[in-house]
Amino acid sequence: MIEARHLRVLRAVATTGSFSAAARELGCTQPAVSQQMKALESAAGTPLLVRAGREMRPTQAGEVLVRHAAGILAGLAAAEEEVAALAGLRAGRVRLVSFPSGSSTLVPTAVAAMRADHPGTRVSLVEAEPPRSVDMLRAGDCEIALAFRYDATPWGYHPAGGWGRDDLVARPLLTDRLVGLVPQEHPFADADEVGIGTLAEEPWIAGCPRCRGHLVEVCEAAGFTPRIDFATDDYPAVVGLVGAGLGVAVLPELAVESVRPKGTRAVRVSPAVQREVVALTLPDLARVPAVAAMLDRLEAAAHR
Amino acid sequence: MIEARHLRVLRAVATTGSFSAAARELGCTQPAVSQQMKALESAAGTPLLVRAGREMRPTQAGEVLVRHAAGILAGLAAAEEEVAALAGLRAGRVRLVSFPSGSSTLVPTAVAAMRADHPGTRVSLVEAEPPRSVDMLRAGDCEIALAFRYDATPWGYHPAGGWGRDDLVARPLLTDRLVGLVPQEHPFADADEVGIGTLAEEPWIAGCPRCRGHLVEVCEAAGFTPRIDFATDDYPAVVGLVGAGLGVAVLPELAVESVRPKGTRAVRVSPAVQREVVALTLPDLARVPAVAAMLDRLEAAAHR
């Protein structure tokens, strides 16, 4: 079986015309070249070089191999260069999946930093929520999945069908406090903090299905069931509804930051509600340079 | 440094999707595949495979290598096949140099046998005499040089400038008796054998320069200097001149065989004169299958 090493040596011998010169070029000793060529000739089943006096000339078979070696070694060098570009962050694609509108500040900051530091890399973004995003991760449709959770349920949790394996790598980004949002003319608009129970009679505007689920849990823990008039995962819509005086809401601080809260006021609620935002990936992918770099940028963006 | 072996393993893993299956395909054990891939990932500087549960999927870098591997391994296989064709005598070119008109029977027989036995091979023929043919051999302009000599001078002998190295391989083909050629009406035309001395007063027709030189030596050893009226290395011309009664000649039996000796008679001369016909090549070339096969055919043609 002919190996690339053989061809490298053969090419060096053919171009220099001498074993010693080839050894110098390859950075090894002359007997090493001698042995490599002997091994290659043995593999080829025919002499490859004619030792006519001092001159080393390839035979017909040698010429065949030298001719092919050019293309083969060029292909190998191209492959190595391309891989080196990926390893050296001069290239690389990171497919990011994020929960909808949950990362309006995080992702742009991280992507901008990534582009600035490693212009050759590309980051693509698709929106999906767990467990869909985790499925995409496992199916190879993305490298990083941004996710959040309110409790310690596994990331692969499927509402209707058990858990996935929990072999994911979770890089904690931030714990996002949830704040109450009330119309600015609401009695509690200027309060420092309101107990969730005091909002028992208010009409509620809920966010995404999972947020809504958690809201119900928290309220029921406080002794009431919230009356949810509207549910939408579009945070500007939530803010608009609250601003119009149609109800109150609890939503992530991050979301409030990124939406102009006209006509509303944010108040702290007790008990403190927070969600954990993490970047998920697979153990092997975490060691891919572009993925690792993107994870670092996400973490930096979260800690800013 | 990426080796072809790595790419073979990677391709097998990528196509089968499993280390174990790749090992079966490659005819080795699963840990061997495991180690090869670890070595390749180390050389690449980035993970190449994502171990997502049971499934083995290439990363972006892995896909790059798999993509390049196709071309590289195809090139390698093509090179191996081409070399195998040369080694297996399904291809190959032998450049033969022969002394002029000296092998009119030998070479055609051998070439015909070569073509019959190995149709893929090609034999080319150029005429030249030593030392020119030996120079061509050393310069790589041919693989086999047919030569003859009357004594033990080295094959690389240069009339005006010493000897070449004598590192040639000489395959003896035949020892060619030289016969006298006289007009058929000559007094000795029916003699069994004539002493060379009895032809001292005849006009001579000589062959090529070296043959002529040797003729003079032999005659002087017999006590006379031949009067050479014509000298040509064209054997039919020699026969024509003798047939026209313009003189006598001594020429190789092989040459007489291949020329219709009209108007002449061949007689044995004493002392017996013979020349040694050999096929010369370089030690390494002697191991090239096509060259070795051609040498065998030449020897067989000589022994027929």
Add this chain to the structure above:
DNA sequence: TCCTCTCCCCAAGGTTTCCTTATGGACGGC
């Protein structure tokens, strides 16, 4: 013609690489 330099081959030794066997942990299917 002799000397010297270079080149290649050969042999021996040590290091590294490679492959195999054996074992354990994890996942998926029945």
Add this chain to the structure above:
DNA sequence: GCCGTCCATAAGGAAACCTTGGGGAGAGGA
């Protein structure tokens, strides 16, 4: 819950590889 498959790891032996040291032969110069 059991079993089969798959991969990782460790340890051992085998093979490949490279280096050092020495020898023979040719080429060029004094």
